Amino acid sequence: MSTTPIAASKKVNLRRPGIMEAVQQQVEQHYRSVVVEKLRASGNVLSAAGLTVRLAKQFGFCYGVERAIDLAYSARKVFKDKKIYILGEIIHNPEVNEQIGRMGIKSLAGPNSEASPDDVTADDVVIVPAFGAEVDTMSRLQAIGCQLVDTTCGDVLSVWKRVTQYASEQITSIIHGKAWHEETKATSSRALAKGPGHYLVVYDLAETDYVCNYIRHGGSKEEFLKKFEGAHSPDFDPDRDLQCIGLANQTTMLRSETEDVQRRLRQAILDRYGEKELVQRFRFFDTICGATQERQDALDQLLAQPLDLMIVVGGYNSSNTSHLVEMSEGRHPTYFIKSASMIASDKLIRHYSLKFQKEIETENWMPVGRSAAIGVTAGASCPNNLIEETIRRLFELRGVSLEGLLAS
Template sequence: MSTTDSVPQAVVRRGFGLKDEIRDSIVSDYHSDLIRRIREQANTLQMGRLTFRLAEEFGFCYGVEFALNLAYETQKKFPDRRIFLTNEIIHNPRVNNRLQEMGIGFLEASSENPARFAHITADDIVLIPAFGAPVDEFRELKDKGCLVVDTTCGSVVAVWKRVEKYAREGFTAIIHGKYAHEETHATSSQALKYEGGKYLIVLNQAEAQCVCDYIVNGGNKDEFRKRFEKACSPNLDPDRDLERVGLANQTTMLSGESLEIAEMFRSAIERKYGSEAVAGQFRHFDTICTATQDRQDAVNKLVGEDINLMIVIGGYNSSNTTHLCEIAGQYVPTYHIDDAGCVISPSRIRHKKVGEVTEIFSDGWLPDGNVTVGLTAGASTPDRVVGEVVDRIVNLTFAE
């Protein structure tokens, strides 16, 4: 196989040496003295009848901090140039609004619009978000001659390399993820850098089972293609392209589920081709990032303590935040909110349930008497927002 693409040269992946100059802005925009104090008090805050217990790991991850530092440095370095983002830099409304206030423009988000980069010129600067961008977008921006500042998280790039290697070695990349998520869209595009490169995205174990059944028993090719038409490379032939598979995942999926899906594929290859074939026809490397893992582990630990409910704070389109809700919701009443304004009163809260599209209102969310509230936040949620939530719950409760 021969490579049909290359990473553009006019790409910056490092800061501009301006960390000291932007530090105050980052602190004032995103940090919280209240949260710093709670962290220093063993992640606990006692206020009258309320006890708040913070997860041991929550909020901004190293990838988000890297992306924001790079965006702020870019704006500091080039105050007179037009700067655009190809998409939300991370999935948090507060952060994206702040970048817009700073004058950073957001390009049309749908990558299906062929004209989304039409007005970009060689004098412009384009920021790539923390979850990356598809190969063809990099190529188009390179052709424009603009400066590309790439904030893609290193953990995402590690997955790209894995998928690229699968394609180079003739394996179909099976990606556990959400096909519409920007990161997975970018990751799957890596397979297409090589002639004949293939990918297939599975959302969950049910979809993985469908693919594994096809590997073992065959099936109706047209039905298979119909089911995965938005989630596979255009030329995927399940009869031909599922003989050699390499597993990868969107970095923010539930790690346990990713491991189980990998095992399902290993087992399917073994059943179809025999145990001697596994080494040559199956590849797997766990590509859940450590920040996601740490936050999931911390929620699992917190719900094992004596808490009455969980508040999970983060953007509604944030994959890792949604998974924190899924974990907590198995054990205690859990409310996913994106901002302090969602807490209407001690009896009423606006939130989004896992799997639903719109917010709902719930009454009676905060029980009477002594209550322990567990708190966590997705990897894209600033401490400042978490602090505002604690502040608002306390103020509303004691104003009753």
């Protein structure tokens, strides 16, 4: 990429009338499901031939994902003759990403990248996905002078605001998230955006406890930095930078775990510095997004019902979807599938294992010859047409056509 002076991206209204009608039509054609809408309208339960499918009350596309997809489709219509790139994946769903690729939008990063950031020129358009991008990446694109279509979700922007605020008060941001996830990388970079700032990303409760122990008793700085390699700001010093901390999180984490992370770190600061200094040394702000919360709450309700098993539909690299799988795994046999094509028969299913980080096969996964209740949910990046195909496939295995069933 070139290093010309930074220029603001030109403002273009992508959501103007005429364009948006055409976008809506195309988006509905690609991802809408009349079957899912009917199911929603009739209490989210469908039964036939001894099979009951219970759909969570909230599932699938969130407002941030819908907006990002609308803007990407709209960019294709408005900038008809321009090269359009996207920073990685628009969202974490293979079906949606393939569709975006078929529209001639080329990915600049990730496993399926078809172009390099060095290919971008001032004449091109670059779409920033819903999880945002790192400060350096945005500066480089602005320096090139290309047209930016920024689809960063408002809920992600709220987290950035919080982290930027912590940095301005010399408070270290402790981010509960996945250090390798695009959103967390983008959030971490905000801690360094306006001069000296610090951040540390904690992934789970075990890492949180390690940090808490360091806050209470100190320890080996070398060991600390090795353990959190790639998850802290460049000159991080745990002896200096854990004295005043402010919490934030990736928007799609498991709420119960995030609350635990907050509680444990608060207690560690309290134990080390006492009640009087708590207000100065510990800040927190709940940055789980509303859509993630609604999907987790709806799954909790669904899991409380009698079920033989659960199916979670979504992209394997989708953070919010994996958390739905984690919630479900502790309660019922759970199968995480990217599409209905993973259901080979009532004897065999291919599904993603979070434990082994790969697809595995399970035999005799579905009750046969007796009644069965199956729960279905999907992450915030999963379109309704994939949910429909899954439900259709489940009833097919019992010899029932979904159309016939919904018409009756």
